[in-house]
Amino acid sequence: MPIGFRVLERTQVAPKALVDRFAKLPVANVSDSMSRLSAAGPDLRPMHREGGMAGVALTVRCRPGDNLMLHKAIDMAVPGDVIVVDAGGECTNALMGELMLAYAIKRGVVGFVLNGAIRDLDAFVETNLPTFAVGVTHRGPYKDGPGEVNVPICLGGMVINPGDIVIGDADGVLSVPVAEAEEILAKTEAKQDAETRQMKQIAEGTNDRTWVDAALKKLGCEFGSDSMGGACRRMPRCCGRPTSTRPAI
Numbered sequence: 561m562p563i564g565f566r567v568l569e570r571t572q573v574a575p576k577a578l579v580d581r582f583a584k585l586p587v588a589n590v591s592d593s594m595s596r597l598s599a600a601g602p603d604l605r606p607m608h609r610e611g612g613m614a615g616v617a618l619t620v621r622c623r624p625g626d627n628l629m630l631h632k633a634i635d636m637a638v639p640g641d642v643i644v645v646d647a648g649g650e651c652t653n654a655l656m657g658e659l660m661l662a663y664a665i666k667r668g669v670v671g672f673v674l675n676g677a678i679r680d681l682d683a684f685v686e687t688n689l690p691t692f693a694v695g696v697t698h699r700g701p702y703k704d705g706p707g708e709v710n711v712p713i714c715l716g717g718m719v720i721n722p723g724d725i726v727i728g729d730a731d732g733v734l735s736v737p738v739a740e741a742e743e744i745l746a747k748t749e750a751k752q753d754a755e756t757r758q759m760k761q762i763a764e765g766t767n768d769r770t771w772v773d774a775a776l777k778k779l780g781c782e783f784g785s786d787s788m789g790g791a792c793r794r795m796p797r798c799c800g801r802p803t804s805t806r807p808a809i
Contacts, residue, residue: 563708564706564707564708565705565706565707565708566708566709566711567629567632567636567708567709567710568708568709568710568711568722569710570618570710570722570723571722571723572722572723572738573616573723573738574616574723574724574725574736574738574741576640578725578741578742578745579614579615579616579640579725580614581745581749582614582725582727582736582741582745582748583612583614583727585727585745585748585749585752586729586731586752587612587727587728587729587731587732587733587734588731589748589751589752589755590727590734590736590744590748591734592748592751593744593747593748593751594734594736594744598718598734598735599716599717599718599732599733599734600673600675600692600715600716600718600732600733600734600735601715601716601717601718601732602732603649603694603716604673604674604675604692604693604694604715604716604732604733605692605693605694605732606690606691606692606728606730607678607681607684607685607691607692607693607696608684608685608687608688608689608690608691609685609686609688610688611688611690611729612690612727612728612729613642613670613671613690613692613726613727613728613729613733614642614670614671614725614726614727614728615640615641615642615669615670615671615725615726616640616641616642616723616724616725616726617641617642617644617720617721617722617723617724617725617726617735618633618636618637618641618642618643618644618709618710618722619643619644619645619646619709619710619711619712619713619720619721619722620633620643620644620645620646620707620708620709620713621645621646621707621708621711621713622645622646622647622655622705622706622707622708623647623648623704623705623706623707624647624648624649624650624652624653624676625647625650625652625653625655625676625701625702626647626653626701626702626703626704626705626707627655627656627660627701627702627703628702628703628704628705628707629705629706629707629708629709630643630645630655630656630660630707631660631703632709633645633709634660634663634664634667634669635667636709637664637667637668637669638667638668639667639668639669639670640668640670641668641669641670642669642670642671642672642673642726643664643669643671643672643673644672644673644713644715644720644726644735645672645673645674645675645676646675646713646714646715647674647675647676648675648676649675649676649694650676650677651676651677651694651695651696651697652677652697652699653676653677653697653699653700653701653702654676654677654678654679654696654697654698654699654700654701655674655676655677655678655693655701656672656674656678656679656701657678657679657680657683657700658680658683658684661680661683661684661687661689661691662683662687664689665687665689669689670689670690671689671690671691671692671726671728672689672690672691672692672693673691673692673693673715673726673728673733674691674692674693674694675693675694675715676693676694676695677693677694677695677696677697678691678693678695678696679696679697679698679699679700681696690728692728692732692733710722715733718734718735719735720735721735721737721738723738724736724737724738725738725741
C-alpha cells in the first residue's frame with residue numbers, strides 16, 4: 561500500500577466511558593498531568609460558539625488546500641469521532657465549509673481539529689459543533705489527493721494516533737494516548753479535586769500562601785528595604801512617581 565495515498569482502519573479505539581470522563585475535565589489540568597509537554601499549538605483556535613470537545617481521533621493527512629481524504633474520513637466516521645486533519649497549517653484554501661459540516665453532524669462526528677482553514681464561519685458558529693482551526697478563508701478546496709486516513713499525524717509537535725482521545729476547550733486542543741489514558745485520567749481527577757478544595761479556601765480566605773516566600777528563599781531571593789530609598793530612578797516623566805534628585809553614584 562503506497563505511503564501518502566492510503567486509507568486504513570483503526571486498530572484500537574478509546575472506550576466511550578473513558579472519553580466521557582475526560583469530557584468533564586479542563587484541558588489545562590489534563591495537560592498538567594502530562595508534564596505540560598504535549599500541545600497542538602496556539603494557532604488552533606475555536607471556530608464554534610462555546611463548549612468543549614471530547615472524542616476518539618480519526619486522523620487525516622492531506623495536501624494543503626485539498627480535502628479529498630477529509631471527505632473519505634467523514635464517510636468512515638462513527639458517532640463519537642473527532643476528525644483530526646494535518647494539512648500543513650496552510651490557509652490559502654479552506655478544507656471544509658457548511659455542507660461538509662452538516663454531513664459530519666449527520667454522521668455523528670463530535671468535533672474537528674483542522675491544521676488549516678475553514679469557510680462558512682457563520683455555520684460553524686450557529687451549529688456549535690466543536691471545531692478548532694488555524695484560520696478562515698472564502699477560497700474553496702481542491703479534491704485531487706493525495707492523502708492518508710488513520711495514520712499517525714503530528715500537530716505542533718504533538719503526535720495523534722488513530723483511536724486516541726482528543727479533547728479541546730477555549731485553551732486549545734490535546735491528544736491523550738490510549739495506552740496511558742487511565743493513568744493520566746487518575747492524575748487529572750486528583751488534581752481537579754485539589755483545585756476544587758483550593759477554590760473553596762480562596763472563597764473562605766483560608767488559602768495558605770506561605771509557599772511563595774518559602775520558594776523565593778529556597779531560590780536565594782534577598783529580602784529587605786528598597787535600595788533606592790523608595791524613589792524612582794527612571795527618567796523624568798516615566799511614571800506618576802517623583803524622580804530622584806540625588807546625583808548618580
